[in-house]
Amino acid sequence: MRPRLALVAGEPAGVGPELCVRLAQQRRDDCRITVFADADTLTAAAAALSLPLRLLHRDAAVERPGDIVLYPFSNAAPARFGEPDPRNARAVIGALLSAAGGCLRGDFDGLVTGPVHKATINAGGIAYTGTTELLATQAGCEVVMMLANDTARVALATTHLPLRSVADAITRDSLIRQLRIMHAALRDDFDIATPTIAVLGLNPHAGEAGHLGREEIDVIVPALDALRAEGLQLIGPLPADTAFLPTKLAGFDAVLAMYHDQGLPVLKYSGFERAVNLTLGLPYPRVAVDHGTALDLAGSGRADPSSLFAAVETCARIAGSRRAR
The missing domain is CATH 3.40.718.10 (Isopropylmalate Dehydrogenase)
Known part of the structure; x- marks a missing residue:
């Protein structure tokens, strides 16, 4: 039926x-x-x-x-x-x-x-x-918002928050939960046996080794390491200004952006008319x-x-x- x-x-x-x-x-x-x-x-x-x-x-x-x-x-x-x-x-x-x-x-x-x-x-x-x-x-x-078109799939670690609240909302545990939800959806709903997910940094240049913020070192990297130990294929944290280059994007099945306007403008520019918004989880x-x-x-x-x-x-x-x- x-x-x-x-x-x-x-x-x-x-x-x-x-x-x-x-x-x-x-x-x-x-x-x-x-x-x-x-x-x-x-x-x-x-x-x-x-x-x-x-x-x-x-x-x-x-x-x-x-x-x-x-x-x-x-x-x-x-x-x-x-x-x-x-x-x-x-x-x-x-x-x-x-x-x-x-x-x-x-x-x-x-x-x-x-x-x-x-x-x-x-x-x-x-x-x-x-x-x-x-x-x-x-x-x-718990759910994850992901937008997708024929060019890319971009999920969000935080959704509709004021920018000043974003850093406090991103935690090791929340990232682990979100990436597990993404991994399961890509595998089960998109038939990708071993998804590769790129994770963006929060700060410019992904924190520049701590000189532009420590969220990458203290929060994002520990979350990625814990999931890599479970077998998830994760790349990052990557600088947001270069992660969407076509040559890099071709190697990812999805991208996790840290906040709404970090990832969605790129996706909408690449194909707004055919883009859709999925609620994973x-x-x-x-x-x-x-x-x-x-x-x-x-x-x-x-x-x-x-x-x-x-x-x-x-x-x-x-x-x-x-x-x-």
């Missing part, structure tokens, strides 16, 4: 709903998709794009382009393109938690998520730092688009659906691989 994926449209005022409508125009033989979203928002998105749309009950079968199997999550206020409303924050978070809960129960084999608007969710009275953290808390497990595969809500494009039909298409393809492949084991 094809894997069953839950797809959350995300912020109703952004491009997520119209990307779901664009996705529904494709025939998919690799998975079955249920969309968690507001029915009126999807209908308005389809009308703005002049695309066919038919909303189906959860037990119905997709028969033609434009069919969407819907798990309805009604907004508290009508959605307007480009104008996020904090009153809809609970519907956005509710859809995420409901879809993820379905994955935890086994109703779905994987989760794909569209872009959300963090400021609007917080303005709606919900403390929210990111979907990665939200899903990890719900599942009660969850009991189910979760893949997200690698872009924001693009409020300025909402309703215009100009939003590029490539990242959502890639996210669905990636999630379906991983979910199918897990089902086959």
